[in-house]
Amino acid sequence: MVVFHFVFDLEVFGHVSAGTTGSGFWRRVAVFSASSLCSILSLAFLRLPVLIIAVLAVVVFVAPNFATSTAFDSPWLWWTGLQTVPLRTVDYEPIFPWFAAFLAGMAVAKLASHLGLWEMLSTNTSYRGFGALTFFGRHTLIVYLIHQPILISVVWAGTILF
Numbered sequence: 001m002v003v004f005h006f007v008f009d010l011e012v013f014g015h016v017s018a019g020t021t022g023s024g025f026w027r028r029v030a031v032f033s034a035s036s037l038c039s040i041l042s043l044a045f046l047r048l049p050v051l052i053i054a055v056l057a058v059v060v061f062v063a064p065n066f067a068t069s070t071a072f073d074s075p076w077l078w079w080t081g082l083q084t085v086p087l088r089t090v091d092y093e094p095i096f097p098w099f100a101a102f103l104a105g106m107a108v109a110k111l112a113s114h115l116g117l118w119e120m121l122s123t124n125t126s127y128r129g130f131g132a133l134t135f136f137g138r139h140t141l142i143v144y145l146i147h148q149p150i151l152i153s154v155v156w157a158g159t160i161l162f
Contacts, residue, residue: 002147009155034093038102053107061100
């Protein structure tokens with residue numbers, strides 16, 4: 001998300017080509033903006049077995065290939081990703097198919113838990129050197145709220161100075 005917004009700021013100030021963040025790899029980075037809704041939706045699946053969650057991930061991933069309908073063409077349903085109207089946006093990705101990645105991650109995490117991987121990693125002292133990086137994981141809301149004003153200030157200052 002931070003990298004996407006940094007490149008977006010560079011685009012706004014004309015340091016990279018117009019449309020850079022609206023296509024290709026950068027379009028995929030924007031999927032993180034749906035993480036809050038995915039977190040809430042995932043609560044309904046949290047207690048399901050790993051195999052069921054994995055199957056649901058596949059269903060959610062392929063749903064746009066068979067479940068699109070004009071019934072979802074109303075703007076208030078575009079968040080689903082099941083509309084037939086193509087959308088041109090920068091910082092948005094629909095729930096279908098992107099909730100699939102969230103469910104797949106949940107299935108992998110549950111499997112790792114069943115296999116004791118988390119316990120093994122927590123007792124292995126060789127991984128403790130990443131302490132500075134854990135700040136970002138523990139304070140994601142702070143990072144989310146302040147990264148864009150900081151980045152746009154840096155790009156603006158760089159534009160004036162150089």
